[in-house]
Amino acid sequence: MSPTNGTTNGHAAAHHGFGTLAVHSGQEHDPITRAVIPPISLSTTFSQSAAGVHSGYDYSRSGNPTRANFETAIAALEKARFGLAFASGSATTATLVHLVKAGGHVVVVNDTYGGTFRYFTKVAEPVNGVEVTFVDLRNAENLKGALKENTQMVWIETPTNPTLRLIDISAVATIAHAHPLRPLLVVDNTFLSPYFQNPLLHGADVVVHSVTKYLNGHSDVIMGVAATNDEAIYSRLKFLQNSIGAIPSPMDCYLAQRGLKTLHLRMRQHQTNALAVATLLSHRTDLVAEVIYPGLPSHPQHDLALKQQSGFGGMVSFRFASRNLEQSNAFLGALKLFALAESLGGVESLAELPAVMTHASLTEEARRELGVDAGLVRLSCGVEETEDLVEDIKKALEVAAKVK
Helix, strand or coil, X not given: CCCHHHCCCCCCCCCCCHHHHHHHCCCCCCCCCCCCCCCCCCCCECCCCECCECCCCCECCCCCHHHHHHHHHHHHHCCCCEEEEECCHHHHHHHHXXXXXXXXXXXXXXXXXXXXXXXXXXXXXXXXXXXEEEECXXXXXXXXXXXXXXXXXXXXXXXXXXXXXXXXXXXXHHHHHCCCCCCEEEEECCCCHHHHCCHHHHCCCEEEEECCCCCCCCCXXXXXXXEECCHHHHHHHHHHHHHHCCCCCHHHHHHHHHHHXXXXXXXXXXXXXXXXXXXXXXXCCCCEEEEECCCCCCCCCHHHHHHHCCCCCCEEEEEXXXXXXXXXXHHHHHCCCCEECCCCCCCCCEEECHHHCCCXXXXXXXXXXXXXXXXXXXXXXXXXXXXXXXXXXXXXXHHHHCCC
């Protein structure tokens, strides 16, 4: 089995820069028409030259040319040999957890996306018989006390959602892989994208993304992806992808790959805007108790960000000192360019209140422990003009200041 799922990288090679790989990987010109953009393969089935003899595709659930092109591109950007696309980020999570046998144990970072928390607590544990332990992994040494004789997987996000805590991937990988069962280390890289972080280079076994967010980047595709360098893991996941069948449509794969081609350009502007917004918020100490952005020297893990990331991303969280829901709502309601909506990573800026939106599925105790309260606001800074976003935040803060 050849790297990148057996498809080619078009005219790109591994030594090329990120932008070149993003534009050319998985983009082999059509051999018949010489079309520069490969056609979208909508067919569900493929003719065979003889019974059981085909050219690599027989049924689109098992494999599809457009999906393979996208998977190849993802693998190239994540420095992986293999990529696999799924119908959503949650479908990616569910499929990966099928690698854990019933009775097995998974360690999950305690500050995780609400949907991931929901899956592990409401499905993996009670339905699939998987034991789950949530651990604060800002200090990787905490993992040692959480590992058990049946631990088969460690699942982390870095930065975490929504409090933007960082996890030392290399340190966690060293501890996990020293365990007798050598549990798989899965890293959710959604918040930074492969442009700013490549977890496989730091020891992760699998990297996952909600493609819906930065990779697609235009808020019009629901999709997920996993990438790995381990052929055995890939083969197992490929079997599960086909058997469970949670696959994306060819049209979604085409749209997501089109989004990938501008990822490097978008991520630069996302970061520029996020840093400007975070800087503004950090100056409003009369209203704001805490600004959470790894790109600020004030972030408690700024040094780790410099070590394992090549950038800081477009996500900013901050906390109103009042921790007052009315004040948070006044701010959110006054925004004009930031839309009050769930999700993140699109070209347009979004704002939300995790406690009652993306992280409402967490228990009250879990939210309290993580500091996900009524005053915590999460911002996804888009690619609009920087000064316009800063002005939008500034005016909304003035409205919020009137609420006591």
